[in-house]
Amino acid sequence: MKLDKVLARRFPLTEHTLTPRDCMLYALGVGVGSRPEAAEDLQYVYEDCEGGLQVFPAMVNVICHPGAWVKEPELEIDWIRLLHGEQSFTIHRPLRPGGTYVGAYRVANVIDKGAGKGAMLYLEKTLSDKDGGEAVATVTSTYVLRGDGGCGGTVEQAPAIHALPESPASDSISLATLPQAGLIYRLSGDYNPIHASPALARKAGFERPILHGLCTMGVVTRALLQGCCDDQPRRLRSVSLRFSSPVYPGETILTEFWKQGPVVSFRATAVDRKVVVLNNGRAEVEP
Structure with missing residues (x-):
């Protein structure tokens, strides 16, 4: 991986208009509808349900995607050995069917674990409502670059992981x-x-x-x-x-x-x- 080129990579803003079909197809893809008689499921997959169609919260992960940029030759990322390591989303305002959203991406950090040990690439996406400009969600992704150790980094230590309690699950x-x-x-x-x-x-x-x-x-x-x-x-x-x-x-x-x-x-x-x-x-x- 060429660290300087990765850090200098600028992502064009991407737009996505959420059609009701988009929302329902995504919900079906994650298994919503296994309770076909339940209003709790119908709210994501039926346009005439009571209260109106809702957007499944985790859909913030997939809209306004920047495409397969890791394959760009000048970045020299060993993308074939890339793994998706971590993911998070924070919702500031719920998505709505019919809304148009704008995604802004940036490379947040790179951690070099050393030659032969790989690297960690941290990305951040901010989703905003195109109409009002308000931020609706922040999404982060961590990629494990198994073939890119020794490339150099911006920070030395990864964020602490969330530790689960030692007690039995509730x-x-x-x-x-x-x-x-x-x-x-x-x-x-x-x-x-x-x-x-x-x-x-x-x-x-x-x-x-x-x-x-x-x-x-x-x-x-x-x-x-x-x-x-x-x-x-x-x-x-x-x-x-x-x-x-x-x-x-x-x-x-x-x-x-x-x-x-x-x-x-x-x-x-x-x-x-x-x-x-x-x-x-x-x-x-x-x-």
Whole structure:
């Protein structure tokens, strides 16, 4: 990786108008609709539901994406060995169907772990309402650049991770994913073929196509809404987590919670394999 070129990279502003179809397709992609008789699910997938269509909170992760910029040759990023390490979002104002939003991206920091040890790339996206200019969400992503150690960095130490309590979880929710979940979710913008093609997934080292990390985050956000927010999306203020292992479509994800006032700690496990897939989770909810 060419550190100076990465730090100098400027991202054009991106716009996204949220059509009702966009909102419903994204919600279906993260599994909303498994309770078809429940108004709590219909609010994200039915345009004539009581109270009007709502935008699923985790959709802030996917709109106004800057594209595959890490593949630009002049940056010399070993993008084939890139992994998505962490993700967070903070919602300042709820998204609304029909709204047009503007995304501003920047490279926030780079940590060099040393030659042969990789690097960490920290990105930040600010989403604003095009009409009024108010910030509606802040989204951060951490990429693990396994092939770019020794490139140099801007800071030496990574932010502290959120430690889970040592006590037993206070609650848990299990949510099944569909075998076709990856094929639905990719229609919201992430067309990486390892989520669709068995041959390419095997070439990347997986036994079959894996679920998008952000789709797994969406499934766990469903669990947070159900278990900690009474299915009221406006109560969810922020979510942050670390990706620890991929999920295969069709698996059941168990999310465990530790509720401590407005702060909820959580982790998620693929039930059948007993593998932690999301860890060090922290959410903030309103009463």
